[in-house]
Amino acid sequence: MARYQAGIRTETKILEATRELLAEGGLDAATLKAICDRAGVQAGSFYNIFPSKEQAIMQVARDAIQAVDPNPERSYTDTLDDLVDAYIRFVTDQSDLARIYLQVAVSGSADDSVARRFLRHHVRRVERFAAAMRRADRSLPDGEATTRAEVLLGALDGLAFRWVLDRSFDFAKHARIAAAHCG
Amino acid sequence: MARYQAGIRTETKILEATRELLAEGGLDAATLKAICDRAGVQAGSFYNIFPSKEQAIMQVARDAIQAVDPNPERSYTDTLDDLVDAYIRFVTDQSDLARIYLQVAVSGSADDSVARRFLRHHVRRVERFAAAMRRADRSLPDGEATTRAEVLLGALDGLAFRWVLDRSFDFAKHARIAAAHCG
DNA sequence: TCCAAAATGGAGTGTATACTCAAAAAGCCG
């Protein structure tokens, strides 16, 4: 545990390096040596702070998963547009985390605790989207709203995925069209 | 290259083993040892047939990417429903390949020739979907059809991705709803 | 049946990886 300032600084540097490497080249690029080199730190220092490489990666992944959700405290007042805009901003402004968000989810099979975390988070997101839809249209049945939310979130994830493969793809435009069709 | 029957059988066994392992545990699980053990073959035999492990994996990935396209020869007569049904069948019937299809696309950063292949293939698929849309509605402008096709394919990929994480998800139902909204 | 080509077994190579450890250095507080 970091209790001196030096330790806290080192932890930060390591997490930054890990995040950059994950964004640039995925899990394969985030080797211990690469992380330590970029953070300007030796292996021993790494293991003084993190019990394993995986723990550092998990922490970055956790941050990425949480960053996709805007203002969790006002979960029950936001509109569908708010949520979609937040997703667009997340993908375009925090593209590093967005990329990790998608990568971690797919390659999670090897380490299924990440996949489970991702899924739990997704379910909560679907509920939030569905609630926003029902607030806009009170006559919408509960099940219908959930189904629509699943479709919309699927579309957003799929389009983000498309954008990760080809940065010239206009993610925002397509995301808004998807929202218009499903909302 | 294999010219004796024995060699061809071995090649087949290796490709099957590779596909199974990729489907079960992703790229990480498809080690040379795992592939050879499952295929009942030694490393020397593997390298008598494939120049590298990557080549074997690439071949499986190529098959997966191609398998998502139904009847390429009648590319200009199919309806949107045909295409969506084919995708649904691909995901549910050939779940191994579907999973590889998605995995390869995301982790392609390490080996970007796969990612490029995936993207080229995606562009062709968008055109095919857009053409089907325009055949159904002649008044639909070209650009609009392409945009809608991108959104629909994004949704299908995103929903397939969702299904890979949680097999109890009703992919077919949500895929059809997405198609209805975008078509 | 014979033989060259093809396929196989399996030990062996080099390398990259995650991780450890004990000693040295630096940080904090009286």
Added chain:
DNA sequence: CGGCTTTTTGAGTATACACTCCATTTTGGA
């Protein structure tokens, strides 16, 4: 400063990996 704790260093370990080599066996056509 002085004494205690935390942090850093960097060489070192064990292991898993892709891949090689070649003697041996099998194959299939002449």
